[in-house]
Amino acid sequence: MTYCVNLHFDYDPIINKEKILVPPKHHVYMSMLNLFEVVSAKFILDITKTGVTFSNNAELFYTQKDKNGILHRDISLTGPDAVMKDDDYVKINFMLGGQHSLMNWYIPNTDAVAIKSNSYNTGAPAERFSISEVSHVHSATVGYPSLVQVGIPHNITNNLIEDRFVICLVPIFNNKRMTMELALEKLAPFIL
Numbered sequence: 001m002t003y004c005v006n007l008h009f010d011y012d013p014i015i016n017k018e019k020i021l022v023p024p025k026h027h028v029y030m031s032m033l034n035l036f037e038v039v040s041a042k043f044i045l046d047i048t049k050t051g052v053t054f055s056n057n058a059e060l061f062y063t064q065k066d067k068n069g070i071l072h073r074d075i076s077l078t079g080p081d082a083v084m085k086d087d088d089y090v091k092i093n094f095m096l097g098g099q100h101s102l103m104n105w106y107i108p109n110t111d112a113v114a115i116k117s118n119s120y121n122t123g124a125p126a127e128r129f130s131i132s133e134v135s136h137v138h139s140a141t142v143g144y145p146s147l148v149q150v151g152i153p154h155n156i157t158n159n160l161i162e163d164r165f166v167i168c169l170v171p172i173f174n175n176k177r178m179t180m181e182l183a184l185e186k187l188a189p190f191i192l
C-alpha cells in the first residue's frame with residue numbers, strides 16, 4: 001500500500017501564510033478554513049485541469065513541538081464527502097514547520113474497537129483507536145505538499161524542534177473522495 005507521495009509545483013500554492021501560522025492556545029488543534037483563502041487560484045486551476053476538484057473547506061492542524069497527534073482514521077462517508085472505498089482515501093497535506101516530524105500509519109488489530117468522535121471545534125468526524133489495538137505499518141515525513149492516506153489509522157509524532165502546522169485539502173473526483181491509486185493516476189503530472 002502507498003501511504004505518502006510528494007507532489008511538486010514550481011510555485012507556492014499556499015497564500016495568506018501569515019494568517020495561517022498563528023499558534024493557537026491549545027497544544028493540538030484543528031480548525032476549518034475556506035479553500036479559496038488558503039490556496040492560489042493558479043493551484044486550483046492546475047488541479048482542476050486533471051478532472052480533480054476540492055471540497056470547499058481546508059482543514060488546519062496544529063501540533064505543538066513537544067506534543068503528538070491523536071491516533072484516528074478520518075471518516076466522511078456521506079454526501080459530497082462519500083468515499084470510493086471505506087479504508088482507502090487521500091488528502092493533500094502541506095506541512096509547515098514540524099521539521100522531521102512523522103506521520104505514522106497503522107492497521108487495526110482484529111480485536112480493535114473504533115470509537116467515533118467529532119473534532120470539538122470543527123465537528124469533523126473520526127474514529128479513534130488506542131495504540132495497543134493497532135500495528136504500525138509505515139512512517140514518513142509529510143511534504144509540501146504530499147498525498148497522504150487517511151482511511152486507515154494514523155497519527156503524528158512531533159520532534160521537539162518546532163511547532164507543526166498542516167493544511168489539509170480533500171481532493172474529489174466524480175463527487176467522491178479518491179483512493180490513493182486514483183489520486184496517483186490523476187495527479188501524475190505533479191509527481192516526479
Ligand SMILES: [Fe+2]
Pocket residue numbers: 072073074150154
Ligand atoms: Fe486524519
